[in-house]
Amino acid sequence: MGDLSGYKGDALRFLKDAGAAIGDVVEVRTSWGVVTGTLVPRYLHGDAAHVVLKLRSGYNVGLDLEGLKGVKVVAKGEKPSFAPPAPPKSTGGLPRVLILGTGGTIASRIDYRTGAVHPAVSSAELHSLVPELSELARLQPEIMFDVFSENISPRHWTKLAQRVAKAVREEFDGVVITHGTDTLGYTAAALSFALAGVPIPVILVGAQRSPDRPSSDAPLNLVAAVTVAGSADLSGVYVAMHLGESDDRVAFHKGTRVRKNHTSRRDAFVSVGVPLAAVWGREGLERTSGDLPPRGGGQFKPRPKFDERVALLKFYPSMTGNAIRAAKRQGIRALVIEGTGLGHVNREVVRELGRFVRAGGLACMTSQCIDGRVDLNVYDTGRDLLQAGVLPLEDMLSETALAKAMWVLGTGAGGSKAKELMSVDLAGETTTRTFPGKPW
Amino acid sequence: MGDLSGYKGDALRFLKDAGAAIGDVVEVRTSWGVVTGTLVPRYLHGDAAHVVLKLRSGYNVGLDLEGLKGVKVVAKGEKPSFAPPAPPKSTGGLPRVLILGTGGTIASRIDYRTGAVHPAVSSAELHSLVPELSELARLQPEIMFDVFSENISPRHWTKLAQRVAKAVREEFDGVVITHGTDTLGYTAAALSFALAGVPIPVILVGAQRSPDRPSSDAPLNLVAAVTVAGSADLSGVYVAMHLGESDDRVAFHKGTRVRKNHTSRRDAFVSVGVPLAAVWGREGLERTSGDLPPRGGGQFKPRPKFDERVALLKFYPSMTGNAIRAAKRQGIRALVIEGTGLGHVNREVVRELGRFVRAGGLACMTSQCIDGRVDLNVYDTGRDLLQAGVLPLEDMLSETALAKAMWVLGTGAGGSKAKELMSVDLAGETTTRTFPGKPW
Numbered sequence: 001m002g003d004l005s006g007y008k009g010d011a012l013r014f015l016k017d018a019g020a021a022i023g024d025v026v027e028v029r030t031s032w033g034v035v036t037g038t039l040v041p042r043y044l045h046g047d048a049a050h051v052v053l054k055l056r057s058g059y060n061v062g063l064d065l066e067g068l069k070g071v072k073v074v075a076k077g078e079k080p081s082f083a084p085p086a087p088p089k090s091t092g093g094l095p096r097v098l099i100l101g102t103g104g105t106i107a108s109r110i111d112y113r114t115g116a117v118h119p120a121v122s123s124a125e126l127h128s129l130v131p132e133l134s135e136l137a138r139l140q141p142e143i144m145f146d147v148f149s150e151n152i153s154p155r156h157w158t159k160l161a162q163r164v165a166k167a168v169r170e171e172f173d174g175v176v177i178t179h180g181t182d183t184l185g186y187t188a189a190a191l192s193f194a195l196a197g198v199p200i201p202v203i204l205v206g207a208q209r210s211p212d213r214p215s216s217d218a219p220l221n222l223v224a225a226v227t228v229a230g231s232a233d234l235s236g237v238y239v240a241m242h243l244g245e246s247d248d249r250v251a252f253h254k255g256t257r258v259r260k261n262h263t264s265r266r267d268a269f270v271s272v273g274v275p276l277a278a279v280w281g282r283e284g285l286e287r288t289s290g291d292l293p294p295r296g297g298g299q300f301k302p303r304p305k306f307d308e309r310v311a312l313l314k315f316y317p318s319m320t321g322n323a324i325r326a327a328k329r330q331g332i333r334a335l336v337i338e339g340t341g342l343g344h345v346n347r348e349v350v351r352e353l354g355r356f357v358r359a360g361g362l363a364c365m366t367s368q369c370i371d372g373r374v375d376l377n378v379y380d381t382g383r384d385l386l387q388a389g390v391l392p393l394e395d396m397l398s399e400t401a402l403a404k405a406m407w408v409l410g411t412g413a414g415g416s417k418a419k420e421l422m423s424v425d426l427a428g429e430t431t432t433r434t435f436p437g438k439p440w
Numbered sequence: 441m442g443d444l445s446g447y448k449g450d451a452l453r454f455l456k457d458a459g460a461a462i463g464d465v466v467e468v469r470t471s472w473g474v475v476t477g478t479l480v481p482r483y484l485h486g487d488a489a490h491v492v493l494k495l496r497s498g499y500n501v502g503l504d505l506e507g508l509k510g511v512k513v514v515a516k517g518e519k520p521s522f523a524p525p526a527p528p529k530s531t532g533g534l535p536r537v538l539i540l541g542t543g544g545t546i547a548s549r550i551d552y553r554t555g556a557v558h559p560a561v562s563s564a565e566l567h568s569l570v571p572e573l574s575e576l577a578r579l580q581p582e583i584m585f586d587v588f589s590e591n592i593s594p595r596h597w598t599k600l601a602q603r604v605a606k607a608v609r610e611e612f613d614g615v616v617i618t619h620g621t622d623t624l625g626y627t628a629a630a631l632s633f634a635l636a637g638v639p640i641p642v643i644l645v646g647a648q649r650s651p652d653r654p655s656s657d658a659p660l661n662l663v664a665a666v667t668v669a670g671s672a673d674l675s676g677v678y679v680a681m682h683l684g685e686s687d688d689r690v691a692f693h694k695g696t697r698v699r700k701n702h703t704s705r706r707d708a709f710v711s712v713g714v715p716l717a718a719v720w721g722r723e724g725l726e727r728t729s730g731d732l733p734p735r736g737g738g739q740f741k742p743r744p745k746f747d748e749r750v751a752l753l754k755f756y757p758s759m760t761g762n763a764i765r766a767a768k769r770q771g772i773r774a775l776v777i778e779g780t781g782l783g784h785v786n787r788e789v790v791r792e793l794g795r796f797v798r799a800g801g802l803a804c805m806t807s808q809c810i811d812g813r814v815d816l817n818v819y820d821t822g823r824d825l826l827q828a829g830v831l832p833l834e835d836m837l838s839e840t841a842l843a844k845a846m847w848v849l850g851t852g853a854g855g856s857k858a859k860e861l862m863s864v865d866l867a868g869e870t871t872t873r874t875f876p877g878k879p880w
Contacts, residue, residue, distance in 0.1 A: 052823075148821055150784040153758045182780035186757050263782050263812025311763070314754040314778065316842050317626050318593045323751070326766035338754065340622035342703050344590040370810075372703025381588055402756050 005041040010065050011051055015039070018070075023077025028053065029069040036074065095173035095230030097137040100163060102156065103146045104180025106207035106218045129211055130219045137173070137230035149180025149206075152187055154306035154406050160187070161194035161304035164202055168300060174201040174229025176222075181206040181268070184239060185258050190306065190403035192237040192255035192427040197300045203229045204255070205240045208266045217242040217266040224250035224280040232285050234292045237427075238277055242266040252278040254289070256400045256429035259370065272371060273395045273431065291428075307333065307409035312402045314338040314368055315345045321352030334362040334405040334418070337390070338398045343367050343374035344381045354388035362418050363390045364405060366398040391419055394430040404429060445481040450505050451491055455479070458510075463517025468493065469509040476514065535613035535670030537577040540603060542596065543587045544620025546647035546658045570659045577613070577670035589620025589646075592627055594746035594846050600627070601634035601744035604642055608740060614641040614669025616662075621646040621700055621708070624679060628695035630746065630843040632677040632867040637740045643669045644695070645680045648706045657682040657706040664690035664720040672725050674732045677867075678717055682706040692718040694729070696840045696869035699810065712811060713835045713871065731868075747773065747849035752842045754778040754808055755785045761792030774802040774845040774858070777830070778838045783807050783814035784821045794828030802858050803830045804845065806838040831859055834870040844869060 003022045004015055020026050020039055028035045028051065037053030051063045051071075133139060144163065145156060164175050179187055188204045195202060205225040207218035225240040237255035244267050253271045262268035271277070276288045311332045313323055327335060335356060339345050343365040345353070353363045365385060367374050373395040376382030386392070393401050401422075408421045425431075443462045444455055460466050460479055468475045468491065477493030491503045491511070573579060584603065585596060600617060607615050619627055628644050635642060645665040647658035665680040677695035684707050693711045702708035711717070716728045751772045753763055767775060775796060779785050783805040785793070793803045805825060807814050813835040816822030826832070833841050841862075848861045865871075 148784065148819060150755070150757075150780050150821055151786045153786070180781075182784050183757050260781065260809050261811055263807050263809045263814065265812065268809065268812070308758045311759075312754055312756040314752055314838075315590070316752040316839070317590075317623050318748045318846075319751075320770075322766065322770045323763065326762070326770075330760075330762045330766075340590050341620075341700065342622075344588065344622050346591045346593070367703050369700050369703045369708065371701055372705065372708070374703065379588060381590055398754075399756070406758075 003041075007041075007051075009049075011049065014065060014068065015051065015071065018073060020071055020073050021077065024073050025075040025077070026053065027072045027074050028063055029071075030063060031067040031069065035063065038077065094135075095137045096171075097139055097226055097230045098163075098167045098170075098172045098175045099139055099141040099226075100160065100175065100177045101141065101143040101146070102149070102152065102160070102177060102179045104149050104178065104182075104184075104206055106178045106180075106205065106211070106221070130222050132223060133226050136223065136226050139226070140172070147180075149183040149187070152180070152183050154190065154308050154410075157187060157190040157194065157306055157403075158304045161191055161302055164191070164195055164198065165300075165302035165304065168198065168200060172200065173231075174203065174226075176225045176229045177202065177204045178222075179204050179206050181208055181241075181260055184241075185260055185269075185397075186399050186403055188237055188239045188253075188255035188258055189397070189400040189429070190407060192429070193404055193407040194304045194306075195237055195300075195302055196427050198237065198302070199235050199296050199300050201229045201232055201234055201295075202237045202255075203240050203252075204238070208242070208264060208268055215266070220247065221250055224252075228252065228278075228280060228285060232278075233294050234278075234287075235295050236293055239269060240280070241269040243276075243279060248281055250280045251276050252280060252285075254428050256404075256427050257397065259397060259399065261370075272397055273373075274428070303407070303411055305410035306403075306406040308406060309333040310336065310402060310405040310409065312336045312338065312398060314398075315340060315349060317346075319346065319349055321348050321355075324349065324352040324356055328356055328359065328361065332361070333409055333414075334364065336364050336366060336393075336398055336401045336405055338368045339365050339374070340368060342372075342378055342382060343376055343385070343392055344379065345385070347384075350381065350384050350388055350390075353385065353390050357389035360415070362405065362409075362422065363388075364401055364422055365390050365392050366396055366401050368398070370397070391422055393422065396430050400429050443481075447481075447491075449489075451489065454505060454508065454511065455491065458513060460511055460513050461517065464513050465515040465517070466493065467512045467514050468503055469511075470503060471507040471509065475503065478517065534575075535577045536611070537579055537666055537670045538603075538607045538610075538612045538615045539579055539581040539666075540600065540615065540617045541581065541583045542585050542589070542592065542600070542617060542619045544589050544618065544622075544646055545650045546618045546620075546645065546661070570662050573662060573666050576663065576666050579666070580612075587620075589623040589627070592620070592623050594630065594748050594850075597627060597630040597634065597746055597843075598744045601631055601742055604631070604635055604638065605740075605742040605744065608638065608640060612640065613671070614643065616665045616669045617642065617644045618662075619644050619646050621648055621681075624681075624709070625698045625700055625837075626839050626843055628677055628679045628693075628698055629837070629840040629869070630847060632695035632840075632869070633844055633847040634744045634746075635677055635740075635742055636867050638677065638742070639675050639736050639740050641669045641672055641674055641735075642677045642695075643680050643692075644678070648682070648704060648708055655706070660687065661690055664692075668692065668718075668720060668725060672718075673734050674718075674727075675735050676733055679709060680720070681709040683716075683719060688721055690720045691716050692720060692725075694868050696844075696867050697837065699837060699839065701810075712837055713813075714868070743847070743851055745850035746843075746846040748846060749773040750776065750842060750845040750849065752776045752778065752838060754838075755780060755789060757786075759786065759789055761788050761795075764789065764792040764796055768796055768799065768801065772801070773849055773854075774804065776804050776806060776833075776838055776841045776845055778808045779805050779814070780808060782812075782818055782822060783816055783825070783832055784819065785825070787824075790821065790824050790828055793825065793830050797829035800855070802845065802849075802862065803828075804841055804862055805830050805832050806836055806841050808838070810837070831862055833862065836870050840869050 040052045203225040209216040211218040239253040243249040243251035374392040376392045480492045643665040649656040651658040679693040683689040683691040814832040816832045
């Protein structure tokens with residue numbers, strides 16, 4: 001009898017009766033048709049009423065036991081072998097690149113046999129996933145965490161920043177961080193502040209399709225990230241993700257300017273308000289932004305602390321002051337408000353923000369439009385917000401603003417110093433504003 | 441001595457001494473240079489420390505008295521004349537279009553003399569702003585409200601829906617609603633549900649640049665909206681806004697699919713997840729979507745009620761369950777959670793959403809990616825959310841989801857009925873999902 005991990009109750013009996021095991025390709029008859037796929041293990045808190053198959057498309061489907069008419073094993077799965085892959089050949093003379101694993105789709109190769117997409121693979125196996133990596137650099141892979149990126153928190157940011165700072169002392173040529181795509185932009189922004197002035201490339205990289213799918217973007221993204229981290233003459237924090245629909249180019253985005261704008265496309269990531277930093281292809285790296293700092297640079301003093309007492313609130317019609325009062329009660333010290341248009345909220349929220357600021361809080365305004373620039377000087381509402389002490393964050397992304405506010409408070413700054421730090425450009429998060437004309 | 445409305449204290453004295461009045465073109469010397477612009481009246485709660493000028497660019501600038509070195513009147517403003525414009529000539533045989541004014545930039549013509557952008561003009565004056573309107577339709581303009589759209593609430597949606605329903609009974613050929621752009625998308629979605637099946641075109645229209653600026657999009661947008669409302673053979677709720685950078689085409693977006701994606705560009709509005717409904721140019725209306733209902737149609741029963749006890753929460757790293765608990769305490773009945781990626785949140789928020797649902801609340805998931813589709817079947821986090829009773833809203837926009845949830849509760853539906861209504865397509869807010877393959 002094969003492995004049926006995670007299945008219990010009726011589902012377990014049902015599968016046992018059919019002689020099925022995890023990893024088998026099974027044909028399931030349901031009330032609405034026949035579904036063929038690989039039997040996948042259930043997650044920790046799975047119920048007893050579903051059988052989960054991984055379809056050939058790479059997606060999973062949960063089938064309700066009630067609608068199931070029968071199960072037939074079509075092909076037995078190979079017995080999973082968990083022997084670690086052979087280490088790469090030693091390759092002297094190549095640049096040294098530290099690969100930090102945090103989890104996410106890009107690190108899900110081990111699920112190839114079982115079908116489930118959950119963070120599992122060690123970064124150590126990446127070189128066996130993409131053999132050419134070991135010809136590009138001497139890799140030192142380390143697993144930092146193994147979580148879906150929606151569970152990444154400022155505490156993880158701190159650990160990553162500290163490890164990168166150590167890598168600089170260890171004279172690595174570059175660092176690659178594999179990360180789930182969901183909060184990749186938030187982490188990239190956070191590290192951009194914590195590691196401002198870092199003298200080597202720090203490349204965050206993810207994948208929208210798991211490596212067991214033919215259309216996976218993992219190998220290409222990894223090759224580009226490792227190449228640039230090891231060899232490109234630039235420094236700073238970047239995100240490397242698939243460019244367009246082509247299969248041979250990878251976009252490099254500035255860490256404070258990148259956003260996941262599509263749930264599933266491989267080219268979901270875009271640079272907002274600025275050009276791409278660079279584009280990598282098989283023929284090399286093309287700089288598409290004129291202000292990329294070279295390697296080395298000035299002094300580097302990491303500031304890896306973050307204060308989590310920051311909340312992001314998106315404004316919506318009929319929003320009341322309740323959310324702001326609740327945040328204040330819960331000890332929130334700074335708010336990032338995602339207003340409408342140029343940075344507006346309704347009268348009640350203006351008043352409540354005024355109270356929040358008078359009580360010592362820091363209130364910042366971004367726009368839910370995503371593109372463009374907050375301007376509180378155009379309309380009465382904006383001027384009321386300025387008078388209430390709300391700080392307009394120009395063309396800063398909300399997600400970047402959240403990470404920056406956590407970082408600013410983490411430096412120990414408060415009051416007017418915190419406000420000043422929020423309003424000046426520290427890591428490319430805002431473009432200089434021309435006064436009194438407008439760039440648009 | 442001219443009018444200096446709103447100025448007080450030092451600012452008032454400063455301007456009086458210079459012999460300046462509102463509407464005058466003045467040259468102000470500051471510590472950093474000379475600014476020339478039209479003196480603008482202060483808003484109600486303005487402080488005494490600023491002088492506000494409208495620049496030639498159309499934007500206002502607030503100048504701190506402390507930095508001011510002197511004021512010189514360059515040209516006296518014309519004395520404002522508040523005589524209403526002459527009514528349009530009677531034009532029998534033309535379609536009858538009701539124009540409902542709600543405020544916003546599009547309705548700011550009267551500020552031409554004074555410079556301030558605040559909602560002021562009556563819709564009745566639109567025909568003098570764009571004389572050709574009266575050749576396109578017999579217009580009946582009515583002022584419903586006069587507010588910036590960030591102050592539009594579900595109560596306003598109800599009044600608008602009721603007035604449109606009455607317009608149908610009055611046999612108007614179409615309705616145009618002028619509206620601030622900030623929450624235009626929210627209102628369009630709300631009316632799409634409240635007026636589902638409406639037999640005439642209901643066109644919401646705004647402007648990104650006030651009509652007193654040479655680059656204003658107000659006249660073109662209005663001409664397109666009135667033409668389509670009066671004469672096009674379609675029905676339903678649409679948003680009409682500038683298309684691209686050209687000056688002769690207007691995009692028509694489906695009311696449930698439109699989003700303001702740029703703070704200031706005239707072509708800020710985009711259709712998300714679906715093609716544009718139609719494109720209007722001087723040569724006529726081109727349908728760019730195959731499913732636009734013609735005029736007339738089946739029975740029409742407006743459902744204009746909304747329940748405001750719905751909150752929109754955008755997830756972010758380190759978000760706690762506090763915001764959800766606070767919402768529950770405040771009597772919120774439904775939550776729209778803007779998750780990351782395919783619709784994910786961290787473990788604590790998953791748990792808290794489960795509690796919210798078990799206590800009878802309705803929790804729905806959208807994605808902060810904006811583009812793409814929520815899918816809770818791919819990753820463990822998603823399956824945990826499904827098990828917690830969270831409803832994935834497919835490719836529905838967060839803003840539309842908020843309006844829909846308020847409308848669903850407003851119909852009196854609760855529990856499983858509310859959940860069912862949220863999960864089926866009622867007004868084009870989601871596209872049908874192909875099972876088990878994926879459209880992307």
